[in-house]
Amino acid sequence: MNEALISIDQELCRGCKKCVDACPFGVLYMDGKLVMLKEDECRGCNACVQTCPFQAIVAVTKDDIKDESLKEYQGVWVFAEQHRGKVQEVAYELLATGRRLAGDRNCELAAVVLGHGISGVAAHLIAAGADKVYLVDQPELAEYDANAYTDALHQLIAKYKPEVVLAGATAIGRAFVAKVAVRCYTGLTADCTALSIDRETTLLHQTRPAFGGNIMATIMTPNHRPQMATVRPHVFKMTAPDPNRAGKTLLEALQLLPPSSRIVRSVAAASSVNIAEADVVVAGGRGLKKAENLVLLRRLADLLGGVVAVSRACVDAGWISAAHQVGQTGKTVSPKVYLAFGISGAIQHLEGMRGAETIIAVNSDPTAPIFDVADIGIVGDLLVILPLLVEAIAGNHRSN
Amino acid sequence: MSHAAENSLQTDILCVGAGVASLATALALLRGLKAGGGDKPLPRVIILEKSRAVGNHVLSGAVIDPAAFDGLLTADEIKRLPVEAHVGKEAFHFLLDDRRSIGIPWVPPMMQAHGYPLGSLTKLTRYLATLCEQEGAEIYCGFSGAELLQDTHGRVIGVRTGDKGVDRDGGPKSNFTPGEEIRARVVVLGEGACGRLTGKLIEKHGLQGRRPQSYALGLKEVIEVPADEARAGEIAHTFGYPSDLTTYGGGFVYHISATQVMVGYAYGLDYSRSEADMHRLFRQFKAHPAIARHLTGGKVVAYGAKVIPEGGLYAVPVLTADGALIVGDGGGLLDSLRIKGIHMAMQSGRLAGEALAAAWLNDDFSRQSLQAYEDALHRSVIWRQLRRVKNVRAPFSKHMALGVMSAGCAWMTGGALPWWMLPMEPDHTALKPLRADVMPPPPAGISPVSPDRLTDLFMSGTIHDEDQPCHLKILDRGKCVECIKVYGAPCQRFCPAEVYRLEDGHIHIDFSNCLHCKTCEIKDPYRNIEWTLPQAGDGPRYTRM
Numbered sequence: 042m043n044e045a046l047i048s049i050d051q052e053l054c055r056g057c058k059k060c061v062d063a064c065p066f067g068v069l070y071m072d073g074k075l076v077m078l079k080e081d082e083c084r085g086c087n088a089c090v091q092t093c094p095f096q097a098i099v100a101v102t103k104d105d106i107k108d109e110s111l112k113e114y115q116g117v118w119v120f121a122e123q124h125r126g127k128v129q130e131v132a133y134e135l136l137a138t139g140r141r142l143a144g145d146r147n148c149e150l151a152a153v154v155l156g157h158g159i160s161g162v163a164a165h166l167i168a169a170g171a172d173k174v175y176l177v178d179q180p181e182l183a184e185y186d187a188n189a190y191t192d193a194l195h196q197l198i199a200k201y202k203p204e205v206v207l208a209g210a211t212a213i214g215r216a217f218v219a220k221v222a223v224r225c226y227t228g229l230t231a232d233c234t235a236l237s238i239d240r241e242t243t244l245l246h247q248t249r250p251a252f253g254g255n256i257m258a259t260i261m262t263p264n265h266r267p268q269m270a271t272v273r274p275h276v277f278k279m280t281a282p283d284p285n286r287a288g289k290t291l292l293e294a295l296q297l298l299p300p301s302s303r304i305v306r307s308v309a310a311a312s313s314v315n316i317a318e319a320d321v322v323v324a325g326g327r328g329l330k331k332a333e334n335l336v337l338l339r340r341l342a343d344l345l346g347g348v349v350a351v352s353r354a355c356v357d358a359g360w361i362s363a364a365h366q367v368g369q370t371g372k373t374v375s376p377k378v379y380l381a382f383g384i385s386g387a388i389q390h391l392e393g394m395r396g397a398e399t400i401i402a403v404n405s406d407p408t409a410p411i412f413d414v415a416d417i418g419i420v421g422d423l424l425v426i427l428p429l430l431v432e433a434i435a436g437n438h439r440s441n
Numbered sequence: 442m443s444h445a446a447e448n449s450l451q452t453d454i455l456c457v458g459a460g461v462a463s464l465a466t467a468l469a470l471l472r473g474l475k476a477g478g479g480d481k482p483l484p485r486v487i488i489l490e491k492s493r494a495v496g497n498h499v500l501s502g503a504v505i506d507p508a509a510f511d512g513l514l515t516a517d518e519i520k521r522l523p524v525e526a527h528v529g530k531e532a533f534h535f536l537l538d539d540r541r542s543i544g545i546p547w548v549p550p551m552m553q554a555h556g557y558p559l560g561s562l563t564k565l566t567r568y569l570a571t572l573c574e575q576e577g578a579e580i581y582c583g584f585s586g587a588e589l590l591q592d593t594h595g596r597v598i599g600v601r602t603g604d605k606g607v608d609r610d611g612g613p614k615s616n617f618t619p620g621e622e623i624r625a626r627v628v629v630l631g632e633g634a635c636g637r638l639t640g641k642l643i644e645k646h647g648l649q650g651r652r653p654q655s656y657a658l659g660l661k662e663v664i665e666v667p668a669d670e671a672r673a674g675e676i677a678h679t680f681g682y683p684s685d686l687t688t689y690g691g692g693f694v695y696h697i698s699a700t701q702v703m704v705g706y707a708y709g710l711d712y713s714r715s716e717a718d719m720h721r722l723f724r725q726f727k728a729h730p731a732i733a734r735h736l737t738g739g740k741v742v743a744y745g746a747k748v749i750p751e752g753g754l755y756a757v758p759v760l761t762a763d764g765a766l767i768v769g770d771g772g773g774l775l776d777s778l779r780i781k782g783i784h785m786a787m788q789s790g791r792l793a794g795e796a797l798a799a800a801w802l803n804d805d806f807s808r809q810s811l812q813a814y815e816d817a818l819h820r821s822v823i824w825r826q827l828r829r830v831k832n833v834r835a836p837f838s839k840h841m842a843l844g845v846m847s848a849g850c851a852w853m854t855g856g857a858l859p860w861w862m863l864p865m866e867p868d869h870t871a872l873k874p875l876r877a878d879v880m881p882p883p884p885a886g887i888s889p890v891s892p893d894r895l896t897d898l899f900m901s902g903t904i905h906d907e908d909q910p911c912h913l914k915i916l917d918r919g920k921c922v923e924c925i926k927v928y929g930a931p932c933q934r935f936c937p938a939e940v941y942r943l944e945d946g947h948i949h950i951d952f953s954n955c956l957h958c959k960t961c962e963i964k965d966p967y968r969n970i971e972w973t974l975p976q977a978g979d980g981p982r983y984t985r986m
Contacts, residue, residue, distance in 0.1 A: 388899040
């Protein structure tokens with residue numbers, strides 16, 4: 042790491058400082074009339090090489106620093122993210138691609154799983170193409186923790202020296218794989234859409250779109266190992282599992298850093314509501330006046346077996362999550378019945394619910410545009426009408 | 442900055458904003474170098490555009506002064522311009538009140554536009570973009586210029602694009618993509634009126650003109666009307682009602698084809714009446730019999746708004762810096778009498794392109810080298826036009842009669858009289874406290890040809906990802922309290938997009954409605970609102986503006 046990536050010929054240097062300005066990392070500085078390099082911090086971007094008018098700076102080509110130690114790194118690894126013993130699909134997708142890369146490099150394909158109580162996953166990973174599965178099954182890894190995960194993967198990489206490490210660009214993958222790359226002092230290409238092995242250099246070609254797909258950038262990691270990349274889910278295809286494949290499972294015991302945080306309680310996300318598919322949508326708008334009144338909507342929605350939706354005003358006010366929002370910038374719904382309470386019916390909202398079979402609107406303003414699309418319109422205060430409606434329907438349920 | 446530097450992309454010429462000014466620059470540069478036939482390879486030209494597709498954020502009338510195309514397009518290309526009609530019948534009205542008007546029997550010579558192409562600026566911009574791409578320029582839509590990169594000597598060395606996928610609290614979302622640095626030999630700022638990077642460059646390098654830029658807000662609709670072949674090419678300009686006598690306001694109606702009418706109204710942002718409501722003024726204008734007769738049976742199909750830099754010659758900043766130059770509306774290059782800027786934007790682009798071609802061949806993008814652009818501009822026809830009308834705009838803020846006199850005087854003397862700079866206040870200082878007794882009555886009936894503001898807004902197609910930080914920053918909420926008391930929260934009324942709403946004594950911001958016109962930043966009496974960049978790709982989706 043400490044070898045210089047550029048060399049400065051002090052004889053040719055005239056002290057013009059152009060390279061100092063050009064260096065994006067600030068590792069060049071002037072010592073009197075001569076330019077000096079903080080060698081440890083140079084990234085070898087070569088910006089100075091192009092800027093120097095006197096050809097006093099030359100890039101050290103990779104042949105010059107070809108590090109024998111890089112050859113120690115062998116094998117393709119896939120980080121197989123699991124949640125409660127279930128491996129994420131993207132891991133299988135990566136194993137399919139990893140299989141091809143390992144074939145091209147004539148090396149092993151391994152999967153790495155971190156977690157607790159996960160012995161069951163190894164067989165699936167082997168069936169999906171892994172030759173080896175490194176399993177770290179420890180209580181510290183029971184729930185995702187950035188410190189523990191980073192430490193675990195880094196220790197494994199340091200011990201086994203894989204040539205390539207791939208991970209899914211999931212929330213977890215994004216969060217900790219970058220940290221691992223920094224610890225390994227190597228590069229990471231995020232969100233690749235193609236991976237291949239270059240025949241001549243045997244380097245991993247990591248291709249990803251840049252500038253909205255206007256450019257396809259192919260990135261290589263010639264001087265550092267492992268070569269690391271993440272891939273978004275569903276970019277690669279998985280192959281059919283082969284239950285007859287043989288592979289080894291290695292259980293690793295690691296001494297891990299204490300986790301950075303402690304999980305007190307896990308709660309399923311409340312916003313898993315899918316208002317787009319509900320048959321009955323009970324919606325409220327600014328007319329609700331305050332967050333507490335959403336309870337009234339909930340009660341009615343429960344009675345009717347429907348879901349609660351809102352116009353943008355309620356989401357903006359922070360009363361409820363955006364998953365409940367109907368309209369131009371929210372979801373489009375087409376339920377059998379759409380009840381709109383205190384929604385004026387601006388076109389931005391109507392666009393999201395016009396497809397409802399029956400629209401029932403309650404609004405205190407008789408000129409509100411919602412009445413133009415409503416099948417049944419009630420002019421009145423929703424805070425009066427809604428409780429009456431709830432009472433009537435609840436009564437009806439009871440008598441049935 | 443190190444993480445971003447690793448992502449840096451190198452180019453030779455980087456244009457910010459794919460409007461007609463940038464596109465003309467790229468076209469003139471690449472064509473000029475090809476025709477020059479030198480040995481040097483062509484430069485790489487990248488054009489960044491913050492909207493999702495080229496032309497989505499441009500808006501104009503537009504009756505185009507054909508001088509725009511001089512030296513840029515071939516006769517064949519001019520023939521293929523996406524215009525459906527040329528100006529035929531012209532009219533000019535002075536609107537006295539909500540019913541009466543005086544048709545000026547002859548169109549003043551400076552307003553005459555007979556035979557000029559008439560069409561959508563969006564379409565023209567898209568056409569120019571295809572020509573640029575044929576010449577090898579790369580256009581990246583959905584990327585905004587968030588920050589100018591400068592070296593330690595202040596020389597512009599590139600642009601950092603905006604981050605994407607940031608949630609409302611500023612944290613990264615699962616699709617987070619950090620902005621990337623694009624390094625360039627020279628950055629061409631063609632951001633349009635009130636551009637953000639342009640403003641930063643002007644401020645940082647002290648490039649201000651002799652007085653601050655003055656703006657007008659223009660609102661525009663495309664209205665589909667029952668077909669009438671005879672009317673295609675008919676245009677009318679108005680001044681007077683619903684502006685008061687101290688506000689520079691005027692409107693237009695253009696029949697750009699048998700079925701489409703462009704109707705627009707511009708209002709000087711140095712207006713003083715706090716109660717002025719832009720969208721309502723626009724509706725009042727459309728309801729005037731002289732205008733309504735053009736719109737009978739029509740239906741609004743598109744809506745938009747933008748600010749127009751009207752300050753004229755005295756507000757034009759220095760247009761060059763080391764490694765950067767400014768073209769078009771961003772440089773205030775607009776004829777403030779005719780309210781015409783397309784030809785100036787394109788011609789400034791052409792001159793900039795020619796200067797850049799020379800700079801490329803000499804391998805020198807320093808201020809001294811780019812100065813050739815400004816020198817050429819000062820010798821050009823558009824500079825002569827700017828000089829001629831340099832004092833037309835200012836007297837209009839005193840009284841319309843003074844303005845009309847000054848316009849006539851300037852026209853006859855070629856701008857020689859008055860020779861000194863007539864004074865003009867910055868827009869935000871002009872507002873007077875709100876008098877409750879003058880609040881106009883609520884607007885009359887809604888109809889397909891006169892929709893309310895939110896419905897109009899829908900036609901602009903504007904949309905923003907709502908899970909991102911609000912791009913309209915109120916700098917000091919305390920000032921809002923005072924503003925509500927004194928001016929009655931004018932932001933609710935000057936915003937053409939219903940972004941600002943006063944509710945329970947608190948200003949609520951629906952940033953997702955924003956049309957990127959920047960009126961709020963210009964007109965807020967306390968200069969308390971900062972318009973920052975929303976996620977690139979968001980904003981209006983003009984397709985026929």
